[in-house]
Amino acid sequence: MNWHSWSEFLSMGGYALYVWGSYVVTLVVLVGEIVALVMRRRGVIERLATFYAARRRNHEAEA
């Protein structure tokens, strides 16, 4: 084990800004991509449902 206390762990031997700045930003980027993908999927399904509904209405109007 490298650390004897929480504060020692968090201070990263004086390199806290650099080490945590790397890990936190990486985490934010990857979680951000997951959220973006979930939202994109919902958006696509919603948009296509509207698209199909509009097309059906057009067909019915023509008929």
Added chain:
Amino acid sequence: MTKSGRFSWFLFSSPQTFYPLAGTLQPWFGALAFLLCAVGMYISFFVAPTDAQQGEAYRIIFIHVPAAWMSMFLYLVMGFWSGVGLVLNTRLSSMVATALAPTGALFTFIALWTGALWGKPTWGTWWVWDARLTSELILLFLYIGFMALQAAIDDQRRADKAGAVLALVGVINIPIIYFSVQWWSTLHQGASVSMKSAPSMAATMLIGMLIMALGFWMYSIAAVLARVRCVILERERNTEWVMEEVGGQA
């Protein structure tokens, strides 16, 4: 399965058959990615010892190197599927290439970002215009250029073709990034892992880095499968099966 009972890879080359397969595989790769990254993080903070020269700052290596590897590897995969799409005119290949670009760009960004945060305490600067850093920045621009070019062309087939040509020309940048530390004098250290020489780092450091790399790899597969499913729905919206798929879910 084909009629003769033999397994055929071509079975999954159509968007309609690949879509449910991707949906089945995606959570497994996601779970694997989570597990590997959790183990990798544990090793990188609690098992790997403090570095004699760089102190704790070196712990950035556990995301920097795997992210840099993924940024190059994903580009090669994108180039490969772009090429297949260009030559064989297979729709799914181009869709996969399209789905790879954003994840590749994100890993390139992570490699550059963590590199800057590592460079400051060890070199005394966030950035230098040397061969390794500049060619990696060009990689980011190639990913962004690929996405912008595809988005700018309305005709899907022409967008795929133009993107594929850009992706293939850009492949030349990958060996330049990889060998830049040998070809030019640079602040950046040499390869962390080499096939030819014995590992230059402690075994636990190497194992932690490799596990994180595997985790990023599995994450990339999961993310790309999720994105290609969205791309398939968008591009195949005029087919019967997508209509049923969306109708069943909405």
